Structures are given as structure tokens and as C-alpha cells.
Amino acid sequence: ATIEPFPLASHEVPRGLSIPDKLYGRDEELQSLADAFARTCAGGREFVLVVGGPGIGKSALVERLRPSVAACRGYYAAGKFDQLQRSVPFSGLAQALRSLVRQLLTESETALDAWRVRIEEAVAPNGQLLIALMPELERLLGPQPPVLEVGPVESKNRFHLVVTRFLR
Numbered sequence: 001a002t003i004e005p006f007p008l009a010s011h012e013v014p015r016g017l018s019i020p021d022k023l024y025g026r027d028e029e030l031q032s033l034a035d036a037f038a039r040t041c042a043g044g045r046e047f048v049l050v051v052g053g054p055g056i057g058k059s060a061l062v063e064r065l066r067p068s069v070a071a072c073r074g075y076y077a078a079g080k081f082d083q084l085q086r087s088v089p090f091s092g093l094a095q096a097l098r099s100l101v102r103q104l105l106t107e108s109e110t111a112l113d114a115w116r117v118r119i120e121e122a123v124a125p126n127g128q129l130l131i132a133l134m135p136e137l138e139r140l141l142g143p144q145p146p147v148l149e150v151g152p153v154e155s156k157n158r159f160h161l162v163v164t165r166f167l168r
Helices: 027-041 059-061 066-071 091-106 109-123 127-135 137-141 152-167
Strands: none
Touching: 027 059, 027 066, 091 127, 091 137, 109 127, 109 137, 109 152, 127 137, 127 152
């Protein structure tokens, strides 16, 4: 029996799934993020939370902003509140803040000194609370004094205050 010549691999199925890098039906949400970013470029401050059910494309939507931030030499930080880590308080916020601190640590020594001064002024004397949330911060600030023991309400208020001051 003779086998006739044929083109190789013309009927093979690709081994991997190829998903196009395109968002569908998210123009309004993408515009909202772009508007928030434009306001920050003009000197404003924004803290954006994107909410929704698992698997609907929140991460892909937010990730679309990364090239714009990089082009403006800004810092991009994002975190996920993973449904498997619901028992870990502030897990998504901690993830985003840790990402931000890791970016800061790549800066020059001069820039790091400026950040160190600004952050120390903002979080003193409660810097240890933030180091517990994001251990990378200790590489920037150095060891911090222990925080005073207070009641649960005061502790919660103090934590919110120090996180807000850090973000500012």
C-alpha cells in the first residue's frame, strides 16, 4: 500500500487553550477606571475597589490599567480578596499594600530616603501595626517600637487611622 503525501499537522488540535486578550462588555467599567486614573495624574487621590462575583473578569479589568500607570511612571498595586482566605482579615488590602512596598524598595537610595521620611511621619508611633500587615515595610522603615496595648475599639480605630495615613 502506498501512502499519498499530505500536509503535516493539518488536523491536529492545539495543545493549549488560546484566549484572546480582549474584554467584552466592560467599556463603562474600564472608562470609570481610566477616569479615576486621569484624576490621579492631575494631582488627585483615588482608592478604587472593584467588586463582583468570582470569575467575572475583575482582575482582567483592573490589569488593563497597568500599562497606563507604567507609562506615567506611577505605582500600580492591586490585591484580591480570595474567597478561600475569607478568614484572613484585610487579605486583599494587605496584598495590594505589600505590592506597593515592594515597588518602593526598587527605587534609588535617594528616593527611598524620601519615602522613608514621609512614611515614618505618617505612621509613627504605630508603624509596627503596618509591619504586621506587610512585613516588607520593615526593610524600608527598619524596626519599629511596639505599639501600646489598648481596648478593642481603640485598637480598631488606631489600625484604620494608621492605614489611612499610610495611604495618604
